[in-house]
Amino acid sequence: MLSWQQVNKQFGRKVVAADLSLHVADGELVAVLGESGSGKSTLLNMAAGLVQPDNGQILIDEADITFLPAEQRRIGLMFQDYALLPHLNVWQNVAFGLRMHGVSKAQAKQQAQEFLAEVGLADMAMQSVELLSGGEQQRVALIRALILQPRALLLDEPFSALDTTLRGSLQQLTLRLLRQQQCPAVLVTHSPQEAFALADRICLLRQGRWVQEGNAATLLAQPTDAWAARLLGCDN
Ligand code: ADP
Numbered sequence: 001m002l003s004w005q006q007v008n009k010q011f012g013r014k015v016v017a018a019d020l021s022l023h024v025a026d027g028e029l030v031a032v033l034g035e036s037g038s039g040k041s042t043l044l045n046m047a048a049g050l051v052q053p054d055n056g057q058i059l060i061d062e063a064d065i066t067f068l069p070a071e072q073r074r075i076g077l078m079f080q081d082y083a084l085l086p087h088l089n090v091w092q093n094v095a096f097g098l099r100m101h102g103v104s105k106a107q108a109k110q111q112a113q114e115f116l117a118e119v120g121l122a123d124m125a126m127q128s129v130e131l132l133s134g135g136e137q138q139r140v141a142l143i144r145a146l147i148l149q150p151r152a153l154l155l156d157e158p159f160s161a162l163d164t165t166l167r168g169s170l171q172q173l174t175l176r177l178l179r180q181q182q183c184p185a186v187l188v189t190h191s192p193q194e195a196f197a198l199a200d201r202i203c204l205l206r207q208g209r210w211v212q213e214g215n216a217a218t219l220l221a222q223p224t225d226a227w228a229a230r231l232l233g234c235d236n
């Protein structure tokens with residue numbers, strides 16, 4: 001289980017997290033839906049250890065990780081822009097975290113090959129990542145995150161840059177691998193369709209505050225106010 005407990009964060013005078021709490025169970029995928037600038041990335045970055053909250057706690061299972069260095073958290077991340085290492089080839093990108101954790105080169109390469117086969121990229125192990133298409137790069141980013149058997153997976157609009165066809169297949173692939181992993185997962189997105197299609201539960205974030213949460217059917221049937229209705233696309 002991954003939890004934020006009464007987390008606050010401001011950048012200057014701008015409040016991006018106002019007493020936010022969120023609990024995500026093992027195997028659960030929660031979507032955080034909000035407009036640009038509402039604090040979605042900051043929420044994930046605080047769990048990943050990339051941004052320090054002003055106060056409040058981040059927990060994995062029962063352990064307080066609020067002050068744990070990012071590299072010790074074992075939390076997998078996927079970003080919109082893939083964030084691969086351009087000077088390393090495909091298998092080296094996938095195996096990078098394993099090597100950092102002291103796994104031998106031969107073993108890391110073999111494990112990377114198995115993951116690459118799982119996502120249909122077995123033949124591309126030696127390629128430069130810069131030569132891959134967007135969808136291929138995002139598959140590499142996905143298995144790079146999962147190969148470390150992360151304790152949680154954080155997805156920061158990872159499908160936004162992909163065209164519609166690729167987006168659907170990568171979403172399905174991500175769901176399939178997440179089901180195998182059974183870790184807590186949080187997807188942030190500004191797309192209601194994406195949240196409806198993928199999430200077990202959807203939380204609406206506005207200026208660092210929760211507005212409403214529930215499953216797709218509940219939210220669509222009873223958006224809490226006009227803002228929620230518009231965000232969910234109910235007014236189209
Ligand atoms: P979202 O992902 O929902 O678009 P972010 O969490 O990235 O929102 O950002 C929320 C707000 O905080 C934005 O107004 C953004 O400009 C601001 N912000 C984010 N990171 C920083 C930072 N490191 N320093 C100052 N302001 C920041």
Ligand code: MG
Nearest residue numbers: 040041042156
């Ligand atoms: Mg963002």
